[in-house]
Every structure is written in structure tokens, then in C-alpha cells.
Amino acid sequence: MEPDTGIRVFWANHPHLATVIVVAVSLFAGLDFDMLTGDMTRASWWAVVVNTVISLALIWRRSWPWAVLAVTVTGDALSGDTQLFAFAVVMYSLVVHRSLQAATIGAVLSVAVLGVVTFQQEGHDGLGPFIGLYGLAVIIPVLVGGTVATRRRHVRSLEDRAARLAREKEQEGKLAAARERVRIAHDMHDIVAHNLTIMVRLADGATAVADTDPERSRKAVQRVAALGREAMTDMRRLLGVLRDDSPDTPGDLESLIETFRIAGLPVTLRRHGPDPSSPGLQRVVFRVVQESLTNALRYADRPTDVLVDLDYGDDPIRIVVADDGRGTTPAPSVGSEQGLNAMRERVAMYGGTVEAGRQVVGWTVRVDLPHPAEGADV
Structure with missing residues (x-):
């Protein structure tokens, strides 16, 4: 197994661990220097609350990415802080769990809303850094998420194809078995029913003429025995065909x-x-x-x-x-x-x-x- 394959398998088997790490990193990335040094003001406490809500919302980034994006953008607009990591994670989730089109729409709407807020708070001077930071927070996650989504779709298509081929193979096996059962039933009918019909008719005839024409009765009984042996030979031939696929002679x-x-x-x-x-x-x-x-x-x-x-x-x-x-x-x-x-x-x-x-x-x-x-x- 290749190293990257092993890493993907590990994270696929431990989705909750990935969620814990993402939430923890988002919590830490949303703290500024004053929060880290303990110099907390009322504004700082408000930012901590908003950062915590946004970080915890990332738990549902796979199942509800649009809702998490709304929480992230709203929190950024209310607190005035930049939650770049959380925003990048949501962009990645939109691409992987929805589509590239969904991520594009989400990025345009989010950047438009946050750009207006930034312009109101900082004027033209704040738009340059804002566009640079959020541009990176959109482009990199979308590229990475698009690659992951494409690979997942490819793997899913291969799995679907393998499952379909397995079902078709199973159905072909069942059809072949059904055809073989029908063929065997037909051969059994030909061997048993036909010979029994003639044997019964010959036996009835032999009984009817046993007293008046013993010689004819004897020949009929001999023919019954011959037909019985022929039926046994045909049965052995049929079983031989089933065992070793030997040819069925005319x-x-x-x-x-x-x-x-x-x-x-x-x-x-x-x-x-x-x-x-x-x-x-x-x-x-x-x-x-x-x-x-x-x-x-x-x-x-x-x-x-x-x-x-x-x-x-x-x-x-x-x-x-x-x-x-x-x-x-x-x-x-x-x-x-x-x-x-x-x-x-x-x-x-x-x-x-x-x-x-x-x-x-x-x-x-x-x-x-x-x-x-x-x-x-x-």
C-alpha cells in the first residue's frame, strides 16, 4: 500500500478524530494576542464567544456546509475578526460534499458580504489585504477539495462498476444454471418418459398375447428389457455429460x-x-x-x-x-x-x-x- 493511500484510509476510518483536530485548530486560530496573554476586554470576550460558536459549527461541515458557512460569515461580520481557517474549511467542505458550483456561489456571496463590512470598518485601505487573504482562503481549499472530490467520484464509479459487474456475473451464473436445469429436465424427459411409454405399451401387449402367442409375447418382453438397458445407457451418458462435458452423440x-x-x-x-x-x-x-x-x-x-x-x-x-x-x-x-x-x-x-x-x-x-x-x- 502506498503511503498516501494509507493516510487516506486512516482518516477515512477516523472521521471524528479529524473533526476534533479541525475544531481545535479553528479555536486556536481565532484567538488574537490579547486573548493569548490574558488581557481580555468585553470585546475580546465577545470575539471568544463568536470564535467558539464558529469552531463548534465546523462539526456539521460535512452534512450542513451551507449552514456552517452562514454561521462563519455572520460571526466574522459581527465580531470584526477574520476567521480565515474556518472559512477555508467550509470552502473545502462545499467542494467535496456538494459541488464546485456550490463552492463558487458560496465564495462570491461570502466575499461580497464581508467585503462590504470591511469597507465600512476600514475603508479602501482595508480592501486590499481583505481580498488577498480571502482570495487565498478560497482558491487553495477549492483546488484541494476539487482534487479530492474528483478522486472520490472516480473511486465511487469504480466501486459501482465492480458491484455492477459482480451482479451481472451472478445473474449470468443463475441464468446458466437455469438453462442447464431446463436442459437436464428435457433430457430426462426424453430418456425416461419416452422409454417408459413404449415399455408400458410393450408389457401390456405381451400380457395380452401371452396365452395365444407366447413367441410374440416373449419378443415383446425381450424388447422391454432392451429398452430398459438403453434407458440406463442414456442415463449414464447424460450423467457423463454433466461430469466431464463429453459430447452428446446423436x-x-x-x-x-x-x-x-x-x-x-x-x-x-x-x-x-x-x-x-x-x-x-x-x-x-x-x-x-x-x-x-x-x-x-x-x-x-x-x-x-x-x-x-x-x-x-x-x-x-x-x-x-x-x-x-x-x-x-x-x-x-x-x-x-x-x-x-x-x-x-x-x-x-x-x-x-x-x-x-x-x-x-x-x-x-x-x-x-x-x-x-x-x-x-x-
């Missing part, structure tokens, strides 16, 4: 379609053009198809065809998942539409749009995704 679209077929959903897959090279875009396509087929499996009433149409050739890329079921309106008990919201957020990350709703027959999900720029990925 899912197997063909295997996903086959799983829904085994669950009893008549899915038809059509592709146009080469698959996107972006792994991030492939993940989005996989999740959109997964969510759409899961909703069809849950809500479509006896669909005869569920079309998954992937058109990679045009820009934007178009994904259409349409079923011809009759009862495709989501049940009131589901309600949250978390999967559809997650789909919209995933697609929005790539600048795409999602349209989902009832058609004349069935339900259709339509997603448009612009091709990413060359070399770009999310």
Missing part, C-alpha cells in the same frame, strides 16, 4: 423407428437427401421424431399410418410426423406439454420453427430447420 433413428413399430405403431419412414453432417442437428432431428412418435403412441386412436417424412434436400430442412388417428388431442391428465415445449426450445436453438396441431384427420408435427453454416455446430 441417437440411432432406425432403431428408434423399429422400437415404435414393435410397440404397435405403424410407422413409415421416408427420407429425401443426405443426412445432415452436423451432430447437433442430427440430435435435434432424433429428439423431434422421438417426441412426435411418443405422442402418437399415447394419444392417437387406432392409427393406420404414422408417416415420418425427413426432407434434408431443401433449405430449410423439413421434418413432418403425421398420423391418421382419430383421438389425437392430448388427454387433460397430461397437461404440462413439457415434451412439446422442449422440442420448440431445441429447434429454436438452430433458428427453426415448430408447428403442431390437429388436422382434418389425425395430428401433425411440422418442423423447419435452416441448414447450419459451413463448419458450424451446436
Whole structure:
């Protein structure tokens, strides 16, 4: 720490000590030779009283500088003595605790009032020394106070900026944490809800045909076990991403379609053009198809065809998942539409749009995704 910095810190931490010193110096500076030698007259006693009042008024120089200035100027005018030290302290306080403009106005008014009093008491001969003394009592404190005030404003602005940056950093951290929680919730929904939906449907089907078609029942149960293992693998992958930020690889679209077929959903897959090279875009396509087929499996009433149409050739890329079921309106008990919201957020990350709703027959999900720029990925 630099020496001047240590001095400033000391005085900042001991404001009452500074006040005691200022009052004591003002009391001593206001005494003339007769007062110091003890040769006191009635006029001398009056000057002591005025000097004491002015000096004690300096206690409030920080909070009430205008009032202290008024007391100082009034005391000088009534006593006829010159309280230069107290006047200089008030000028300094006006600059530091108010403004340079306030100090200028205070100096002009004070010098004008005291100049008139001096002219009445001493004539023209007294104006020269008066202007010289009070000029110094104004210029030096204003220069010093202006420097201190400028530095304080600079330090205050740095502190405000640091506090603002700290708040912004904290807010960014909270937003990042919120985004991460939403992402985890979406991934958990994709892994758990979708797999559980298919597993329940397969288990119900296996139970229904256990007596009439044991082989088909056995295959369904095997598929349930396979889906459970896949869900566990996906969970481990998700936890691995949280631990070490490892990449999230795209899912197997063909295997996903086959799983829904085994669950009893008549899915038809059509592709146009080469698959996107972006792994991030492939993940989005996989999740959109997964969510759409899961909703069809849950809500479509006896669909005869569920079309998954992937058109990679045009820009934007178009994904259409349409079923011809009759009862495709989501049940009131589901309600949250978390999967559809997650789909919209995933697609929005790539600048795409999602349209989902009832058609004349069935339900259709339509997603448009612009091709990413060359070399770009999310």
C-alpha cells in the first residue's frame, strides 16, 4: 500500500478524530494576542464567544456546509475578526460534499458580504489585504477539495462498476444454471418418459398375447428389457455429460423407428437427401421424431399410418410426423406439454420453427430447420 493511500484510509476510518483536530485548530486560530496573554476586554470576550460558536459549527461541515458557512460569515461580520481557517474549511467542505458550483456561489456571496463590512470598518485601505487573504482562503481549499472530490467520484464509479459487474456475473451464473436445469429436465424427459411409454405399451401387449402367442409375447418382453438397458445407457451418458462435458452423440433413428413399430405403431419412414453432417442437428432431428412418435403412441386412436417424412434436400430442412388417428388431442391428465415445449426450445436453438396441431384427420408435427453454416455446430 502506498503511503498516501494509507493516510487516506486512516482518516477515512477516523472521521471524528479529524473533526476534533479541525475544531481545535479553528479555536486556536481565532484567538488574537490579547486573548493569548490574558488581557481580555468585553470585546475580546465577545470575539471568544463568536470564535467558539464558529469552531463548534465546523462539526456539521460535512452534512450542513451551507449552514456552517452562514454561521462563519455572520460571526466574522459581527465580531470584526477574520476567521480565515474556518472559512477555508467550509470552502473545502462545499467542494467535496456538494459541488464546485456550490463552492463558487458560496465564495462570491461570502466575499461580497464581508467585503462590504470591511469597507465600512476600514475603508479602501482595508480592501486590499481583505481580498488577498480571502482570495487565498478560497482558491487553495477549492483546488484541494476539487482534487479530492474528483478522486472520490472516480473511486465511487469504480466501486459501482465492480458491484455492477459482480451482479451481472451472478445473474449470468443463475441464468446458466437455469438453462442447464431446463436442459437436464428435457433430457430426462426424453430418456425416461419416452422409454417408459413404449415399455408400458410393450408389457401390456405381451400380457395380452401371452396365452395365444407366447413367441410374440416373449419378443415383446425381450424388447422391454432392451429398452430398459438403453434407458440406463442414456442415463449414464447424460450423467457423463454433466461430469466431464463429453459430447452428446446423436441417437440411432432406425432403431428408434423399429422400437415404435414393435410397440404397435405403424410407422413409415421416408427420407429425401443426405443426412445432415452436423451432430447437433442430427440430435435435434432424433429428439423431434422421438417426441412426435411418443405422442402418437399415447394419444392417437387406432392409427393406420404414422408417416415420418425427413426432407434434408431443401433449405430449410423439413421434418413432418403425421398420423391418421382419430383421438389425437392430448388427454387433460397430461397437461404440462413439457415434451412439446422442449422440442420448440431445441429447434429454436438452430433458428427453426415448430408447428403442431390437429388436422382434418389425425395430428401433425411440422418442423423447419435452416441448414447450419459451413463448419458450424451446436
